[in-house]
Amino acid sequence: MPFRRVKFTMNTELIQSPVIYELGHKFEIVTNIRRAEIDADSGWVILELEGALDEIERGLTWVTEQGCDVSSLEGDILAG
Amino acid sequence: MPNVQSLRCKECGRDFPQEPIYVCDFCFGPLEVNYDYDAIVKNISRESIQDGPLTIWRYDELLPASRDNAVNIGAGMTPLLRADNLGKELGLNNLWIKNDAANPTHSFKDRVVSVASTKAVEFDFDTIACASTGNLAGATAAHGSKAGMNTMVFIPANLERGKVLGAAVFGSVVLVNGNYDDVNRLCSELGDDRRWAFVNINMRPYYSEGSKSIGYEIAEQLGWRAPEHVIVPVASGSLFTKVYKGLNEFAQLGIIDSANTKMHIAQPFGCSPVATAFVEGQSHPKPVVPDTIAKSLAIGSPADGYYSVGIANKTGGSGTVVPENEIAEGMKLLAETEGIFTETAGGVVISTLHRLAREGMIGPDEETVALITGTGLKTLEAIEMAVETRTIEPTIRSFDEVVMGAALQ
Numbered sequence: 024m025p026f027r028r029v030k031f032t033m034n035t036e037l038i039q040s041p042v043i044y045e046l047g048h049k050f051e052i053v054t055n056i057r058r059a060e061i062d063a064d065s066g067w068v069i070l071e072l073e074g075a076l077d078e079i080e081r082g083l084t085w086v087t088e089q090g091c092d093v094s095s096l097e098g099d100i101l102a103g
Numbered sequence: 104m105p106n107v108q109s110l111r112c113k114e115c116g117r118d119f120p121q122e123p124i125y126v127c128d129f130c131f132g133p134l135e136v137n138y139d140y141d142a143i144v145k146n147i148s149r150e151s152i153q154d155g156p157l158t159i160w161r162y163d164e165l166l167p168a169s170r171d172n173a174v175n176i177g178a179g180m181t182p183l184l185r186a187d188n189l190g191k192e193l194g195l196n197n198l199w200i201k202n203d204a205a206n207p208t209h210s211f212k213d214r215v216v217s218v219a220s221t222k223a224v225e226f227d228f229d230t231i232a233c234a235s236t237g238n239l240a241g242a243t244a245a246h247g248s249k250a251g252m253n254t255m256v257f258i259p260a261n262l263e264r265g266k267v268l269g270a271a272v273f274g275s276v277v278l279v280n281g282n283y284d285d286v287n288r289l290c291s292e293l294g295d296d297r298r299w300a301f302v303n304i305n306m307r308p309y310y311s312e313g314s315k316s317i318g319y320e321i322a323e324q325l326g327w328r329a330p331e332h333v334i335v336p337v338a339s340g341s342l343f344t345k346v347y348k349g350l351n352e353f354a355q356l357g358i359i360d361s362a363n364t365k366m367h368i369a370q371p372f373g374c375s376p377v378a379t380a381f382v383e384g385q386s387h388p389k390p391v392v393p394d395t396i397a398k399s400l401a402i403g404s405p406a407d408g409y410y411s412v413g414i415a416n417k418t419g420g421s422g423t424v425v426p427e428n429e430i431a432e433g434m435k436l437l438a439e440t441e442g443i444f445t446e447t448a449g450g451v452v453i454s455t456l457h458r459l460a461r462e463g464m465i466g467p468d469e470e471t472v473a474l475i476t477g478t479g480l481k482t483l484e485a486i487e488m489a490v491e492t493r494t495i496e497p498t499i500r501s502f503d504e505v506v507m508g509a510a511l512q
Contacts, residue, residue: 030404032387032389057129057130058114058130058132060387065385065389092390095287095404097291097307097406098404099283099339099405100287100290100291100304101234101257101259101283101290102234102303102402103398103400
């Protein structure tokens, strides 16, 4: 099954929401948190997502719509 | 000769074999080249370095590949120039400019791509690739040509024609219909899907080591010492962390006495996640959508931002956010005082330097190096509104009226 490694960055409002739980229930995606740091104001989570590629894309679109910043693990590749 | 022991995770410290990999399987932390410093210290000296070629490969004891097999078009050993005129303007009596626009494709990217392409050949890749809006495209295309490799340089189709042609002359430029995010996503997927050497993805641990050579050169060209301040333009943060690493490796090996350099982050207002994190006391930069004229710094999600903030804090450095309208002013100031035409990132550096001097963060006599990473000829549009020219008729009278008359006023 394909997988993607991504980083979610969340603001104050979003860290109070079970975004990752919902991602795993609304979509056929297995979420696996590998590293994270959450404090009172913001947080980030690095995780592996496993599922069909189009399902992962749909899931990531939904996460973005919730206000979460989604970036690839390697950061922006397109360099100056 | 390469003195590499392993690739090591910067987060959990696990070791991995030297392969074209860039992320730790266990914690997803970034991998970095881990050297055998006990072996290096026996072989390296100021004299051995000075006996080497006038390129980055004079430091190959501290690079992950040997000079014997290097893909070398002459990157490195760029001028470190005393900047007394600019220093006088800013009230700094001990100012230097490290001019990396003097590299073969006119930016510091030649350093990193020279190392990445050498490792790509070593790993038996037949294709080298990158995604770029400017400097990296030219460096990758040029080194790919020199190495005799297939080259895939992905560029947004709407990029300025001059930048496209500057890379396309070496061959194998692919224009992608889409915005920056589209090109990022495509290249991330291609990086997973194709067995290519993607310079800043699977070659990243090796690629980034090339930037250490700037730190080595600064120390060597100053007469084997580290400066008190270095101002570095920050995009992904890789350059910033590696200049620091280079200076500190030299100190660790006894090549220089010590490295107590304050590392200063320079970013433009339109893309300043790292400098902003520093200013706000955050350790992790928050991603932004870039909107800056300093295109070579337009990395909204910087892979090494966290490490850059840490180094700036640890060294007593700083983070400066430069207003967009001060970038061209910085470019002009450097051109008019030192005769160096820098890219927009250099304008950000000079404006940062100006602010640090004004605010007393840099003392008048403290030895300071400002890093100029590329030439202004690639970003002419940035200074179009900032420079003035005069037009005359082909007569002496017209010359006297328009030029000399203006001079008399």
